[in-house]
Amino acid sequence: VEPTTVLVDGVPAATVSVLDRGLAFGDGVFRTFAVRAGRPLNWQWHLRRLAADCALLRLEAPGEAVVREDLARVATGDATVKIIVTRGVATRGYAMVPARPTRITVAFPPVVHPPEAARDGVRVRRCALVLSEQPRLAGAKTLNRLENVLARSEWHEPEIAEGLLGDARGHVIEGISCNLFVVRDGTAATPRLDRCGVVGAQRERVREALAAQGTAVVERDIPWLELEAADEVFLTNSLIGAWPVRALGGRAWAVGPVTRRVQALIAESDARA
Amino acid sequence: VEPTTVLVDGVPAATVSVLDRGLAFGDGVFRTFAVRAGRPLNWQWHLRRLAADCALLRLEAPGEAVVREDLARVATGDATVKIIVTRGVATRGYAMVPARPTRITVAFPPVVHPPEAARDGVRVRRCALVLSEQPRLAGAKTLNRLENVLARSEWHEPEIAEGLLGDARGHVIEGISCNLFVVRDGTAATPRLDRCGVVGAQRERVREALAAQGTAVVERDIPWLELEAADEVFLTNSLIGAWPVRALGGRAWAVGPVTRRVQALIAESDARA
Numbered sequence: 407v408e409p410t411t412v413l414v415d416g417v418p419a420a421t422v423s424v425l426d427r428g429l430a431f432g433d434g435v436f437r438t439f440a441v442r443a444g445r446p447l448n449w450q451w452h453l454r455r456l457a458a459d460c461a462l463l464r465l466e467a468p469g470e471a472v473v474r475e476d477l478a479r480v481a482t483g484d485a486t487v488k489i490i491v492t493r494g495v496a497t498r499g500y501a502m503v504p505a506r507p508t509r510i511t512v513a514f515p516p517v518v519h520p521p522e523a524a525r526d527g528v529r530v531r532r533c534a535l536v537l538s539e540q541p542r543l544a545g546a547k548t549l550n551r552l553e554n555v556l557a558r559s560e561w562h563e564p565e566i567a568e569g570l571l572g573d574a575r576g577h578v579i580e581g582i583s584c585n586l587f588v589v590r591d592g593t594a595a596t597p598r599l600d601r602c603g604v605v606g607a608q609r610e611r612v613r614e615a616l617a618a619q620g621t622a623v624v625e626r627d628i629p630w631l632e633l634e635a636a637d638e639v640f641l642t643n644s645l646i647g648a649w650p651v652r653a654l655g656g657r658a659w660a661v662g663p664v665t666r667r668v669q670a671l672i673a674e675s676d677a678r679a
Numbered sequence: 680v681e682p683t684t685v686l687v688d689g690v691p692a693a694t695v696s697v698l699d700r701g702l703a704f705g706d707g708v709f710r711t712f713a714v715r716a717g718r719p720l721n722w723q724w725h726l727r728r729l730a731a732d733c734a735l736l737r738l739e740a741p742g743e744a745v746v747r748e749d750l751a752r753v754a755t756g757d758a759t760v761k762i763i764v765t766r767g768v769a770t771r772g773y774a775m776v777p778a779r780p781t782r783i784t785v786a787f788p789p790v791v792h793p794p795e796a797a798r799d800g801v802r803v804r805r806c807a808l809v810l811s812e813q814p815r816l817a818g819a820k821t822l823n824r825l826e827n828v829l830a831r832s833e834w835h836e837p838e839i840a841e842g843l844l845g846d847a848r849g850h851v852i853e854g855i856s857c858n859l860f861v862v863r864d865g866t867a868a869t870p871r872l873d874r875c876g877v878v879g880a881q882r883e884r885v886r887e888a889l890a891a892q893g894t895a896v897v898e899r900d901i902p903w904l905e906l907e908a909a910d911e912v913f914l915t916n917s918l919i920g921a922w923p924v925r926a927l928g929g930r931a932w933a934v935g936p937v938t939r940r941v942q943a944l945i946a947e948s949d950a951r952a
Contacts, residue, residue: 419697420696421695423693423694424685424687424763425785427828429699429701429702429763429765430822431822431823431824431825431827431828432704432705432825433824433825436703463828463829464832486771488771492702493828498711498759498761499831500827500830500831500855500856501831502831510697512697514770514771535815538813539811539812539847540811540826542808543825543829548825549702549705549825550705550823550824550825551704551705551706552821552822552823553815553816554773555700555704555706555773556736556815556816558773559774574812583773
């Protein structure tokens, strides 16, 4: 396993208690983001999403000052950082007994993607696994991620960069590790995520940046057939930025102008951060 | 947090790596069972269910000899033991990269329930949370247990012993920490668990023991209305044995003969173990 720098509750440590509820029940949330020259990218959206997800689980979110202090210690240069907040160490049983949350900050080496992915687009597949619907958890990046694990195990071909996930109603929802946008006749849409799926910080920034330019992104149900009919499809997350989708099965796409604009908006926003 | 004895991969340790996939994704399974005078109760069913759940996640299940060796070291007397098997330590990303599973064995003090629960029955409530349906994970006791955590947070009244969970189709499925049986006109049934729910080892033993006596337990969809109309309702898990349900909202039940027979069968089986 690659080298990392880890803080647990601000203290250098590589381990957590076996009684941590993050392990016992996946009772916690996480965020993954890029740090460039010591600056966390898209930081405001990551903070907001962390706070929202903690609130959903009735977890006390760590304050910004505390998190920034952790970051300054683990990631002074370029890095991929993952922050995990769990309900902390507790005895057996599902009840939310009072426990001090555990805050884990892990710095991995920066992720370097082949430049072709952003430039020419990626090939994706439609996963056989169908996302379950749980409105009480939808949108949150919780530690309950077995659906993602099972979906990612469906293929091994390295030429397939990502798997797309849908719900049982015939809608596309997201990628295993990213969100998805479709563009048709200049109008952008992204799946609603109130029954399943994860609201990514990059997704939210892209929606905000496009809206600021007068391009509202509609959040709604998107049937698979509509995906096939789209002029452009692109994927977003905090490590890839925005990747055009160039192929799904037999359907091929050229990289479109909205996708290029989104890539530019992300780059500008990251440069300003 | 109460005192415990812990082995991680057979070595005394109180912690696991922050990079363990059990923490990162809930990528693992667990069993909880009673040990009496050093003997794990209902052991064969726990082993079978552990193997089945590991297979579902394509995890290598620990061999019986290894697990028994752990048990002999952590629980020589009476204890509640929890065994967790995770996909082990790995770098970031959902892909099932080759990793050595992590085996965690934790001995807690034995659970002592008030004798009235088994004797007179317990009051339960119907949870507002509705279980999501994921056939790919249904039945398995995975570390993705946030639905249980949220459901258990719905009430604080100590006189309510358990919450019942249903699916979106109007069926009762299970208790938060137990399985459920209904009896009507001498015929027993328990919810099918192929879309959601956890197959408990005690549930399987009860079905087997009743079948051996000529009382087949039908596994099927059970609407909430049918639960209300039942002559007897009882709950099973490896720590409570079988508890009669004496009240759900305004509906009250007397403890019935099948419930008493199940309690006797469990006691006999535990004594033989």
